[in-house]
Amino acid sequence: MKITFLGTGTSHGVPAIDCMLDGYKHCPKDVCRLALTDAKHSRTRSSILVEHAGCRALVDVSPDFRQQALREKIPKIDAVLVTHCHADHTGGIPDIRSYTAKRPAPLDFFGSPETMRSIQSSFPYIFDPNTFRGGGIPSIALHAVTQPFELFGQTVTPLLVEHGSLLGCFGYRIGAVAYIPDVKSLPPSTRAMLDNLDCLILNCLRETRAHQSHLTLEQSIALARDIRPKLCCFVHMSHDINYITDASKLDSWMEFAYDGLQMEV
Numbered sequence: 001m002k003i004t005f006l007g008t009g010t011s012h013g014v015p016a017i018d019c020m021l022d023g024y025k026h027c028p029k030d031v032c033r034l035a036l037t038d039a040k041h042s043r044t045r046s047s048i049l050v051e052h053a054g055c056r057a058l059v060d061v062s063p064d065f066r067q068q069a070l071r072e073k074i075p076k077i078d079a080v081l082v083t084h085c086h087a088d089h090t091g092g093i094p095d096i097r098s099y100t101a102k103r104p105a106p107l108d109f110f111g112s113p114e115t116m117r118s119i120q121s122s123f124p125y126i127f128d129p130n131t132f133r134g135g136g137i138p139s140i141a142l143h144a145v146t147q148p149f150e151l152f153g154q155t156v157t158p159l160l161v162e163h164g165s166l167l168g169c170f171g172y173r174i175g176a177v178a179y180i181p182d183v184k185s186l187p188p189s190t191r192a193m194l195d196n197l198d199c200l201i202l203n204c205l206r207e208t209r210a211h212q213s214h215l216t217l218e219q220s221i222a223l224a225r226d227i228r229p230k231l232c233c234f235v236h237m238s239h240d241i242n243y244i245t246d247a248s249k250l251d252s253w254m255e256f257a258y259d260g261l262q263m264e265v
C-alpha cells in the first residue's frame with residue numbers, strides 16, 4: 001500500500017494568512033516566513049491518498065485539493081473516505097468533478113451518518129435531482145458507514161474519535177495503517193482497534209498550549225507511545241511545529257510528515 005501525504009497542515013494552512021498580514025512578526029517559530037523558501041515548512045490542509053491494487057482512495061477533500069491533485073498528478077480517484085464535515089476536510093469537494101465526469105457510475109464517498117448529512121446540506125446543488133447535470137456538478141454517491149467494510153481488498157475500519165463537540169468524527173484504519181487527523185481523545189473502544197499498526201498518522205496541532213479539540217505535541221507523543229505503531233507520522237500541524245527544531249522531541253520511530261511525502265507500508 002502506498003501513502004501520499006497530500007496535505008499536512010491544520011485548518012489555517014502554513015503559511016497562515018494572519019502571519020502574512022502582520023509581516024510575519026508574531027509567528028511563534030518563524031515557520032510561516034521559512035515556508036516561503038523551504039517547501040517542507042509549507043503545509044496545505046490535511047489529506048492523504050492511499051493506493052492499493054491499482055485503486056486510489058482519497059481521505060478527505062481539502063480546500064487545497066485542486067493544487068494537491070495538480071502537484072501529485074493524481075490520475076484517478078476510485079473512492080473517497082471523509083473523516084468529518086469541517087471545511088478543511090470537505091472544502092474541495094466541488095473540484096472532485098474532474099474525476100467524476102468520465103466515470104460510468106457516481107464516485108463513492110464514505111463517512112459517518114453525521115458527516116454524510118452535513119455534506120448533503122453543505123452542497124445541496126450537487127444532490128438536487130433538478131440541477132442541470134453538466135460538467136460543473138460532481139457525480140457523488142454518499143454511503144453512511146459505522147462498521148468495517150471492504151475496499152479494494154483492504155478492510156477499512158471507521159474509528160470514532162472525540163474532536164471537541166462534533167458528532168460523528170472518524171479516523172480510519174486501512175489494513176495496518178491508521179489515519180486520525182483531528183482528535184482530542186480516543187474512546188476505549190477505538191483505542192482497542194489500534195494495536196499492531198505498521199503506521200499511525202496522527203493529529204499534532206502545536207507544541208504545548210492546550211486546545212479543546214486537538215492534541216498538542218506532548219499529548220500526541222504520549223498517545224503514540226501508548227499505541228506504539230512501528231512508525232508514527234504527525235499531521236494537521238500549525239505554524240507552531242518546526243520540523244527541524246522540534247524533531248529532537250520525537251522518538252526514533254516518529255516523524256513530522258510534510259506535503260508530498262510518500263511511503264510504502
Ligand SMILES: [Zn+2]
Pocket residue numbers: 010011086088089181182236
Ligand atoms: Zn481539520
Ligand SMILES: [Zn+2]
Pocket residue numbers: 015016019026027028031032033239
Ligand atoms: Zn505563522
